[in-house]
Amino acid sequence: MGSQKRIAKELAELVETPPEGITVELADESNLYEWTVHMEGPDGSPYHVQRKIPGEALLPTGYPFKPPAVSFATKIYHPNVTTDEKGSMCLGMLRPDEWKPSSKISAVLQFARQLLAEPMPDDAVEGRIAEQYKNDRKRFEEIARDWTRQYATS
Amino acid sequence: MSTSTATASASLSDSPRPGRLRRFSQLRAYTQNLANSSPSPRSYRNSFSSRVPWLSPTSSSGPDPSPSHVGNSTAPCPESDQPALSRYTSAPSSSSHGLADANSQGSSTESSRSTPPTDRTQTTHVMARLRSASAVQSRPPRILDRNANPEASSPSPEPSAAQSDATDLAGTTSAEAQGTSLKPKQKATIRFFPYQDSLQSSRPSLPFAPIARTLPSESCVIRVGRYSERDGIPIPNPTEPSDAPVGFKSKVVSRKHCEFLYANGQWHVKDVGSSSGTFLNHMRLSQPNMVSRLYSIKDGDIVQLGIDFRGGEEMIFRCVRIRIECNRSWQQQPNEFNKNTESLIKNLGKGDAADYSGCRECSICLGSVLRPYQCLFMAACAHVWHYKCISRLIHSPDYPMFQCPNCRAFTDLSAEVDDTNDFEGDGEKDTKKPAVAESTQEDPPQTQESTNGLTANSAGETQDQQENHHSDEPSLVDDVENLHIDDEQQAGAASEDTRSSDSPAPNTSQDDLARSATNIPGWQPTQPLSVPSSHQSHLRTDTPVRSETSDENPLTPRNDSGPLAFDGRAGMP
Numbered sequence: 001m002g003s004q005k006r007i008a009k010e011l012a013e014l015v016e017t018p019p020e021g022i023t024v025e026l027a028d029e030s031n032l033y034e035w036t037v038h039m040e041g042p043d044g045s046p047y048h049v050q051r052k053i054p055g056e057a058l059l060p061t062g063y064p065f066k067p068p069a070v071s072f073a074t075k076i077y078h079p080n081v082t083t084d085e086k087g088s089m090c091l092g093m094l095r096p097d098e099w100k101p102s103s104k105i106s107a108v109l110q111f112a113r114q115l116l117a118e119p120m121p122d123d124a125v126e127g128r129i130a131e132q133y134k135n136d137r138k139r140f141e142e143i144a145r146d147w148t149r150q151y152a153t154s
Numbered sequence: 155m156s157t158s159t160a161t162a163s164a165s166l167s168d169s170p171r172p173g174r175l176r177r178f179s180q181l182r183a184y185t186q187n188l189a190n191s192s193p194s195p196r197s198y199r200n201s202f203s204s205r206v207p208w209l210s211p212t213s214s215s216g217p218d219p220s221p222s223h224v225g226n227s228t229a230p231c232p233e234s235d236q237p238a239l240s241r242y243t244s245a246p247s248s249s250s251h252g253l254a255d256a257n258s259q260g261s262s263t264e265s266s267r268s269t270p271p272t273d274r275t276q277t278t279h280v281m282a283r284l285r286s287a288s289a290v291q292s293r294p295p296r297i298l299d300r301n302a303n304p305e306a307s308s309p310s311p312e313p314s315a316a317q318s319d320a321t322d323l324a325g326t327t328s329a330e331a332q333g334t335s336l337k338p339k340q341k342a343t344i345r346f347f348p349y350q351d352s353l354q355s356s357r358p359s360l361p362f363a364p365i366a367r368t369l370p371s372e373s374c375v376i377r378v379g380r381y382s383e384r385d386g387i388p389i390p391n392p393t394e395p396s397d398a399p400v401g402f403k404s405k406v407v408s409r410k411h412c413e414f415l416y417a418n419g420q421w422h423v424k425d426v427g428s429s430s431g432t433f434l435n436h437m438r439l440s441q442p443n444m445v446s447r448l449y450s451i452k453d454g455d456i457v458q459l460g461i462d463f464r465g466g467e468e469m470i471f472r473c474v475r476i477r478i479e480c481n482r483s484w485q486q487q488p489n490e491f492n493k494n495t496e497s498l499i500k501n502l503g504k505g506d507a508a509d510y511s512g513c514r515e516c517s518i519c520l521g522s523v524l525r526p527y528q529c530l531f532m533a534a535c536a537h538v539w540h541y542k543c544i545s546r547l548i549h550s551p552d553y554p555m556f557q558c559p560n561c562r563a564f565t566d567l568s569a570e571v572d573d574t575n576d577f578e579g580d581g582e583k584d585t586k587k588p589a590v591a592e593s594t595q596e597d598p599p600q601t602q603e604s605t606n607g608l609t610a611n612s613a614g615e616t617q618d619q620q621e622n623h624h625s626d627e628p629s630l631v632d633d634v635e636n637l638h639i640d641d642e643q644q645a646g647a648a649s650e651d652t653r654s655s656d657s658p659a660p661n662t663s664q665d666d667l668a669r670s671a672t673n674i675p676g677w678q679p680t681q682p683l684s685v686p687s688s689h690q691s692h693l694r695t696d697t698p699v700r701s702e703t704s705d706e707n708p709l710t711p712r713n714d715s716g717p718l719a720f721d722g723r724a725g726m727p
Contacts, residue, residue, distance in 0.1 A: 005519055005521075006520050010520065102517035102518075102559050
C-alpha cells in the first residue's frame with residue numbers, strides 16, 4: 001500500500017521529467033508494478049540505433065525494500081545482459097545485498113543506460129562476450145551493432 | 155606553532171624513515187624465520203612473546219624449550235627495537251606536537267570532508283575571533299583547532315604507543331606522537347559486523363556479536379585470530395579506546411590470522427601468515443602461512459577469514475565474514491547534513507518549512523518528513539524517515555542492529571541512551587559551528603527569522619526562561635517578533651550563543667535535544683557499541699579455562715585433533 005504511493009510518485013516524476021534517452025510508461029494502466037521502458041542507446045555505443053530499445057522494469061510487491069528487475073525485450077549483445085529471451089540485466093545495485101530502498105527507479109534506469117555505454121566485463125553474466133569485449137573490442141562492437149539492428153528494429 | 159617545534163619536527167623528519175625501513179626488513183626476516191622454524195614452534199612463540207611484551211609471558215612453561223632456536227630468533231628483535239622505541243618516546247613534547255602538525259593533514263581530511271569549503275572560510279573567521287588565543291590563522295580550521303589545545307587532549311598513553319611499536323610496521327609511518335595530539339573523537343574507529351553472503355547461497359558464516367574498536371593511538375594494531383584465553387578476556391566493545399585483540403571461535407581462523415591497522419588516514423588489513431587465508435572482497439591476500447602486504451580497506455568491504463571446513467556444518471568450522479565499517483567518524487560529529495537535520499527538527503511544527511535540501515524527504519515513501527504531527531524516526535546518522543515507512547527495517551530479524559537504508563551506517567538500537575555531554579573542549583567547538591551555520595545560511599527569509607529567533611533568544615535569556623519559551627507557543631511568537639530586530643547583532647550574539655547552548659542538561663526534554671547540536675541522541679563521538687553483557691559472557695564461557703601451553707603455530711597437527719579444540723587444549727598430551 002505504501003509502496004504504491006511511492007511507485008506512483010516515481011512514475012509521475014519519470015513521466016514528467018524523463019531522464020535523457022529514457023521513456024517510461026505502464027505496461028498496463030491497472031498495474032503499477034510493470035513498467036515498459038524505452039531506452040535509447042547512448043551516442044557512440046553500438047546500441048545506438050534509430051529506434052529505442054524496448055525493455056521492462058518489474059517492481060516486486062515488496063518494493064522499495066526489494067530491488068526491481070530490469071530487462072530488455074529484445075536480444076542485446078552485451079556482457080552484462082543475458083542472451084536468452086529474458087534479456088535480464090545484471091546490475092550491481094540491484095543485487096539483494098546491494099540494493100538500498102532509497103534508490104529510485106530513475107537512478108536504476110540511468111545506470112542501466114550507462115552500462116550500455118560502458119559495459120563492465122569484470123561483473124559479467126555472459127563470460128564469453130566479456131572476454132571478447134576485453135580482447136577484441138572491434139569484433140564485439142560489430143556483433144553488438146548487428147544484433148541491435150536485427151532485433152531492436154524489427 | 156612556535157619555531158622550536160618547527161625545527162624539532164624538521165630534525166625528526168629524517169630519523170623515522172631509516173628506522174622504519176630497518177624495522178620492516180627485520181620483520182621480514184622475522185617472518186621468514188618463523189616459517190623456517192615451524193617444526194619447533196616453541197621457539198617461535200618464545201620469540202614472539204619476547205617481542206611482544208604484553209602478551210602473557212607464559213612461554214617458559216613449555217616442556218622442552220629448544221634453546222638454540224630461542225637464541226637465534228630472539229636475538230635481532232629486542233636490541234633493534236629498543237633504541238627506536240626510546241628515540242620516539244624520549245622525544246621532547248614540543249617535537250611531538252611538531253610531528254603531529256606535519257601528519258595531521260592526512261587524518262584531518264576525513265573530518266574536514268564534512269565541511270564544505272564555503273563554510274570553512276566563515277568558520278575560520280569566527281574561530282579566529284573567538285579563539286584569539288591561538289594566533290595561527292594560516293592553517294585550515296580543523297588543524298588549527300586541534301593544535302590550539304593539545305594539552306587538553308593529551309592524556310594519551312605513551313607506554314601503549316611504545317608497546318605496540320614492537321609488532322607494528324606501518325604504524326610507525328605516523329609517529330607515535332601523533333596519538334597524543336589527536337582529539338578523542340578523531341581517533342580511528344573500526345567496527346566489524348557479521349556478514350552473510352545472500353547472493354551466493356553459500357552456507358552461513360560464523361555468527362558473532364558486532365565488534366567495535368577505537369584505537370588509543372594511531373600506531374596500535376588490532377590483531378585478529380582464533381579466540382584464545384591466552385590473550386586475556388576479550389572485550390568485544392570497550393568503552394575506552396582499545397586495541398584489544400579480536401578473537402573468533404572458529405577453527406578455520408588461525409591464532410594469528412590478520413591485523414587491522416591505521417596508517418596515513420586509512421585503515422589497512424594484512425594477513426599475518428594465516429593458514430587458511432584472509433580474503434578481502436573475495437581476493438585472497440597471501441599464500442598459506444605467508445604474510446601479505448598491507449591492503450587498504452574502505453567502508454563496506456567484506457573481509458573473510460578462512461574457508462569453510464568440512465562443509466561448515468559445525469559452527470566451529472565456519473569461516474568468518476566481516477563487514478567493515480570504518481571512516482565514518484565524519485558522520486558522528488557535527489557536519490552540514492546533521493546540522494541541517496537539527497534545524498529541520500527544530501523548525502518542525504512551526505508551520506514554516508525550512509528549505510533544507512537533502513533531509514526533508516523520507517527515502518522510503520519519497521514524501522516529506524517536514525509536516526508536523528507525524529511520527530518520525532531518526533537514526534544516528536541523522537537520516538530521518540516516517541516511522542511507518544521505516545518500521546519494517548527497524549523490526550527486522552537483525553533487530554537491535556539497524557542499518558540505515560540511505561547510507562548503510564549501522565546503529566545499535568539497544569545501546570544505552572547517551573546522556574553525557576561532549577568533552578569540554580570539543581563541546582565548545584561543536585556548538586560554535588552550528589551557530590555559524592545558522593547565522594550565515596542563505597535561507598528564505600522566514601527561516602532566517604526563526605533561526606535568528608532561536609539564537610538571539612538563547613543569547614539573551616537565561617536557561618530557565620529558555621525552557622519556558624520553548625514550551626510556550628504564544629510567547630514564542632512574541633519573541634520571534636522581538637528578536638527579529640536583533641538581526642544586526644547576530645554576529646555578536648553568535649558567540650554568546652555558543653556558551654549558552656552548550657549548557658543545557660542533556661536529558662531534560664526533546665526540545666533540548668533539538669536545540670543543541672551536541673546532544674542529538676546517539677551520536678556522541680566515541681560512542682561504543684554496547685552489546686548486552688550476557689552475550690559477551692556467553693561467548694566467553696563456553697571455552698574451558700585453559701591452563702597454559704601448547705604451541706602457537708597454526709600448522710601443528712595437534713591443534714586439529716579434536717572438534718572442540720579452540721585453544722589447542724583437546725590435543726594436548
